[in-house]
Amino acid sequence: MMNILLILILQLIYVPIYTLRIIFLVKQMKFTASILGFLEALIYVFGLSLIFSGDQSVIAMIVYALGFAIGIAMGGYIEEKLAIGYTKLAINLIHNNEKLISELRNAGFGVTVFVGEGKDSIRYQLEILTSRNREKELIETIKRFEPSAFIISYEPKQHIGGFLTKPIYDILKKKKI
Structure with a gap:
């Protein structure tokens, strides 16, 4: 036993x-x-x-x-x-939701907005790269402002530069001074 x-x-x-x-x-x-x-x-x-x-x-x-x-x-x-690593979300919206974009940016997310042509009208796509441990928070915020948003989430293999790495570069610059 x-x-x-x-x-x-x-x-x-x-x-x-x-x-x-x-x-x-x-x-x-x-x-x-x-x-x-x-x-x-x-x-x-x-x-x-x-x-x-x-x-x-x-x-x-x-x-x-x-x-x-x-x-x-x-x-x-x-x-x-x-929640090791990062996740990238593509959020498709029917309308340009400035309140959502502002809320996401104030919460520390880097948001890039693209305008595209859908079947019936102009569409807006938000592209956000974040650490995986913030993915749930990000999706909840999006759903609160845009319950009908179409969200795709995937895990990028690597990323170089951009909004997420800027704070790291700032820290390294301060140490060199």
């Missing part, structure tokens, strides 16, 4: 580490990913040795699979809370 509990605990540690390792690798954080990979391999080998040592219990294998499934959910939850 102790082995069964240990297998579950190991899976609940192993799988979130596995999930985070993949995410860090995709985000090109190779050093962090390699450290997590080491821990992942260590836990994986130890867990498998528990399952395949002695008589293979069906219950142990089921607990292993159950721990894997729960671990995936935990890894996703942890990644969502860490």
Whole structure:
């Protein structure tokens, strides 16, 4: 019975580490990913040795699979809370909503406005790049001012320059003086 509990605990540690390792690798954080990979391999080998040592219990294998499934959910939850990286939103509006644009800028979001031609009329598109941990706040603000806005959110691989990096450059300039 102790082995069964240990297998579950190991899976609940192993799988979130596995999930985070993949995410860090995709985000090109190779050093962090390699450290997590080491821990992942260590836990994986130890867990498998528990399952395949002695008589293979069906219950142990089921607990292993159950721990894997729960671990995936935990890894996703942890990644969502860490919110590493940036997100870019394209918001399509029927009308130019100056109140919304002003509110977003006052909240610290860099907003670029484009005017385009839609099927039936002129459309306005707001383009905003922000850190992922502010995405929910941004969408809630947009929905408060424009409930029928069409919003597309995606994660850019990289960005150079622009509104988000300006404060960093300002800090570096002050240190050089």
